[in-house]
Amino acid sequence: xxxxxxxxxxxxxxxxxxxxxxxxxxxxxxxxxxxxxxxxxxxxxxxxxxxxxxxxxxxxxxxxxxxxxxxxxxxxxxxxxxxxxxxxxxxxxxxxxxxxxxxxxxxxxxxxxxxxxxxxxxxxxxxxxxxxxxxxxxxxxxxxxxxxxxxxxxxxxxxxxxxxxxxxxxxxxxxxxxxxxxxxxxxxxxxxxxxxxxxxxxxxxxxxxxxxxxxx
Numbered sequence: 001x002x003x004x005x006x007x008x009x010x011x012x013x014x015x016x017x018x019x020x021x022x023x024x025x026x027x028x029x030x031x032x033x034x035x036x037x038x039x040x041x042x043x044x045x046x047x048x049x050x051x052x053x054x055x056x057x058x059x060x061x062x063x064x065x066x067x068x069x070x071x072x073x074x075x076x077x078x079x080x081x082x083x084x085x086x087x088x089x090x091x092x093x094x095x096x097x098x099x100x101x102x103x104x105x106x107x108x109x110x111x112x113x114x115x116x117x118x119x120x121x122x123x124x125x126x127x128x129x130x131x132x133x134x135x136x137x138x139x140x141x142x143x144x145x146x147x148x149x150x151x152x153x154x155x156x157x158x159x160x161x162x163x164x165x166x167x168x169x170x171x172x173x174x175x176x177x178x179x180x181x182x183x184x185x186x187x188x189x190x191x192x193x194x195x196x197x198x199x200x201x202x203x204x205x206x207x208x209x210x211x212x213x214x215x216x
Contacts, residue, residue: 001032001034001135001143001145002030002032002034002036002133002135002145003030003031003032004028004029004030004031004039004129004133004147004151005028005029005030005031005151006026006027006028006029006127006129006151006152006153007026007027007029007153008024008025008026008027008099008125008127008153008154008155009025009026009027009096010024010025011023011024011025011155011157011158011161012025012161013161013164013165013168014100015168019102019103019104019169020102020103020104020105020165020166020168020169020170021100021101021102021103021165022100022101022103022157022161022162022165023098023099023100023101024098024099024100024101024127024155025096025098025099026086026096026097026098026099026153027094027095027096028088028091028094028095028096028097029093029094030091030092030093030094033092033093034092034135034136034137035090035092035135035136036088036090036091036092036095036133036134036135037090037134037135037136037142038087038088038089038090038133038134039087039088039131039132039133039134039147040085040086040087040088040131040132040133040134041085041086041087041088041129041130041131041147042083042085042129042130042131043083043084043085043086043099043127043128043129044080044082044083044127044128045080045081045082045083045084045101045125045126045127046078046079046080046081046125046126046127046128047078047079047081047111047114047123047124047125048078048079048124048125048126049066049076049077049078049079049114049124050076050077050078051124052121052122052123052124053121054118055119057119058117058118058119061113061116061117062113062114062117064113065110065113065114065117078126079110079111079114081101081111081125082101082102082111084099084100084101084102086099099127103162103165103166105166105169105170105174105175106175106177107174107175107176107177108177115159115162115163118159119159120159120160121159122156122157122158122159123156123157123158123159123162124154124156125154125155125156125157126152126153126154127152127153127154127155128149128151128152129147129151129152129153130146130147130149130151131146131147132144132145132146132147133145133146133147186201189201189205
């Protein structure tokens with residue numbers, strides 16, 4: 001029966017994909033050396049924020065996610081980043097495959113807020129594996145086994161890798177998802193004031209708010 005071990009050996013952004021995508025270089029090793037016919041994996045990718053330190057500016061940006069730093073001992077927990085499936089072709093002993101992670105730049109998503117807040121360093125990841133392995137038995141018959149639930153791999157992803165990927169797909173920009181009625185009001189304001197760009201709309205509104213604060 002196969003005895004699978006998992007290790008992540010690197011990560012890189014995939015250029016020119018339909019959406020921002022990271023590829024984790026996943027090494028799969030069968031210590032039992034059974035001929036693997038195919039492997040169907042379910043991969044749960046988690047971010048483990050407690051496994052790194054945060055500078056002062058990072059703490060400010062992470063308030064939106066974890067609250068005030070003095071409460072972090074209660075509020076900072078592992079973040080579920082995504083669940084992805086991976087089909088691994090036939091191999092014997094070991095194989096290196098790309099575990100592709102489609103990434104969002106939506107600031108309503110907790111993982112996006114987390115990555116954006118980081119000034120540098122590494123992002124501690126934990127990938128949990130489950131699934132089904134089809135292999136050849138001693139007599140050549142095809143057999144089926146489940147991947148044990150305790151299989152996982154840890155990796156420290158460079159925060160710069162994520163930022164460089166987003167700069168590749170969204171150079172010098174970011175985007176927000178708004179409810180339709182909020183967008184309609186914002187659009188009416190843009191048209192009524194004759195403001196040509198969305199950046200100028202937001203600058204106008206923020207300047208107006210700051211002026212009101214000073215007046216008060």
